Structures are given as C-alpha cells and as structure tokens.
Amino acid sequence: MTLLDVRGLTVRTADGRTLVDDLSLTVDSGERLGLIGESGSGKSLTTLAILGLLPDGMTATGSVDLAGTQIVGATEKRLAAVRGRDAAVVFQEPLTALDPLMRVGRQIAEPLARRTCLKGAALREAVRGALTQVRLPEPERIARAFPHEISGGQRQRVALAMALACAPRLLIADEPTTALDVSVQAEMLDLIDSLVRERKMSVLFVSHDLAVVARVTDRALVMKDGRAVEEGAVHDLVRLPREEYTKALVASARRLESALDLRSAR
Numbered sequence: 001m002t003l004l005d006v007r008g009l010t011v012r013t014a015d016g017r018t019l020v021d022d023l024s025l026t027v028d029s030g031e032r033l034g035l036i037g038e039s040g041s042g043k044s045l046t047t048l049a050i051l052g053l054l055p056d057g058m059t060a061t062g063s064v065d066l067a068g069t070q071i072v073g074a075t076e077k078r079l080a081a082v083r084g085r086d087a088a089v090v091f092q093e094p095l096t097a098l099d100p101l102m103r104v105g106r107q108i109a110e111p112l113a114r115r116t117c118l119k120g121a122a123l124r125e126a127v128r129g130a131l132t133q134v135r136l137p138e139p140e141r142i143a144r145a146f147p148h149e150i151s152g153g154q155r156q157r158v159a160l161a162m163a164l165a166c167a168p169r170l171l172i173a174d175e176p177t178t179a180l181d182v183s184v185q186a187e188m189l190d191l192i193d194s195l196v197r198e199r200k201m202s203v204l205f206v207s208h209d210l211a212v213v214a215r216v217t218d219r220a221l222v223m224k225d226g227r228a229v230e231e232g233a234v235h236d237l238v239r240l241p242r243e244e245y246t247k248a249l250v251a252s253a254r255r256l257e258s259a260l261d262l263r264s265a266r
C-alpha cells in the first residue's frame with residue numbers, strides 16, 4: 001500500500017525561482033526510500049513540502065498525498081493532525097526540535113500525553129521507556145536535564161524519541177547524522193535502522209552521502225538542481241550508476257570510504 005505519493009511537486013520562491021521541479025516519488029508502507037543529492041539539490045525543501053512546513057513566501061504545487069491527506073493547500077489545522085501521527089521528522093540539528101528552556105523529559109511527555117492520555121507516574125514511566133528505547137543510559141538523569149546539558153549525540157536521540165512518541169507511520173530523517181561526531185554517526189544509523197524495522201515504519205531518509213543512505217534504505221532517488229535524475233535499488237545505483245551525476249556521488253562515497261579505511265589502518 002502506498003503511504004506517501006508525491007506527484008509533480010514543484011516548489012517556487014516568491015520571485016518565481018523554481019527550487020524543486022516536477023518531482024514525483026512514492027513510499028510504500030514499511031518501505032525505506034533514500035533521497036540523495038549534493039547540498040542545494042532540493043532535498044530539504046522536498047521534505048518540508050511533504051510536511052507542509054515550507055518557509056514563508058515559498059509555494060508548492062502538484063500533489064503530496066500522505067496517508068490519504070492532500071498536503072498541498074491543506075489548512076494548518078489539517079496539517080497539525082497529520083504531523084506526528086502520519087509523519088514525523090528528525091532534522092540534522094536536534095536543537096531545532098528541542099526547546100532550550102524545557103527539561104528533556106517534559107518535551108517527550110507532551111506528545112506522549114497527547115497520544116496516550118497517560119498522566120502522573122504512568123506518564124513518567126512512559127517517558128523513561130521512550131528514552132530507554134533510543135538507548136540513552138541513565139534515562140532519569142537525561143529526563144531532568146535541559147538540552148544544553150547533554151551531548152549532541154544524546155540530543156539527537158531525544159529528538160528521535162520525540163519523533164517516535166506518536167508512533168508515526170512515516171519517519172522523515174533529514175541528514176540526522178551529519179552534525180554528529182563520526183564516532184557516534186554509525187551508532188545513530190544503527191539505532192534508526194533497528195527502531196524502524198521493529199515498528200515496520202516507512203522511512204524517507206535524506207542525505208548527501210550515498211554510503212549513509214545505503215546503510216538504511218533499499219531504494220534511492222537521486223536529486224540534482226531540484227529534479228529527480230535517477231532512481232533505483234541502492235545496490236544497483238552503487239554498482240551500475242547510469243547518470244554522470246550518480247557516478248560522481250558513488251565515486252566520492254568510495255573515496256571517503258577508502259580514506260576512512262586508510263585512517264583506521266594507521
């Protein structure tokens with residue numbers, strides 16, 4: 001069953017520049033699609049358009065059907081009902097999702113309480129469970145902390161716990177590991193991978209890095225200058241890229257991998 005069906009999505013600025021151009025993609029229930037392309041290729045604007053979160057002044061045309069709701073042109077009320085329940089997002093910078101003045105536990109409690117009607121001790125226990133699920137040690141301490149009191153990797157886990165709190169059918173992860181230290185990137189990818197598998201969730205995973213996309217998704221769509229240039233199984237894209245642009249992405253992922261191999265051999 002198709003969960004997300006994007007057809008002819010076009011995003012324009014107020015002065016008429018086209019930043020996403022006639023893009024179409026689908027994500028089935030339980031499927032994981034990678035969206036890959038260099039910086040500026042339109043990946044983030046695509047994810048924002050899917051959630052109805054485009055910056056002021058930008059307009060979307062075309063169709064974005066998310067679990068039966070048409071997102072393009074939807075009212076804010078309708079969008080609020082969809083976000084969190086049908087799709088939730090983890091951004092590159094966890095601080096965009098977290099309120100700096102609110103303790104971490106309360107930030108997770110709010111969406112949990114909305115979904116489950118839990119209160120008091122039962123809600124506290126559910127928050128603890130949400131923090132444990134994203135493999136945070138000492139969940140009581142983390143729940144009492146403010147965002148600046150925990151590490152960047154821990155903040156990204158908290159953002160993931162918040163995104164998962166309402167059990168969304170689609171997780172959109174927009175460069176979720178790019179801002180993290182290399183040492184914690186792989187752990188975060190493995191965590192996302194195992195949590196979405198356990199929950200049979202669909203994923204739209206955005207990255208400029210083909211090696212990262214290959215770790216979490218089975219199929220990928222390559223974007224350049226706001227357009228889709230190639231789409232296929234990740235395995236095929238890596239082995240037999242058709243487009244010059246995809247070949248360049250594969251070559252740079254290989255260069256990076258061999259540089260890392262050399263580093264670890266030293």
Ligand SMILES: Nc1ncnc2c1ncn2[C@@H]1O[C@H](COP(=O)(O)OP(=O)(O)OP(=O)(O)O)[C@@H](O)[C@H]1O
Pocket residue numbers: 013019037038039040041042043044045046055208
């Ligand atoms: N608020 C904005 N106003 C004007 N132009 C924008 C805005 N946000 C993005 N753009 C432009 O739209 C294009 C696509 O940006 P987008 O952020 O979607 O790319 P991206 O592939 O996600 O890259 P990155 O990973 O660097 O964010 C770029 O040329 C960018 O400069």
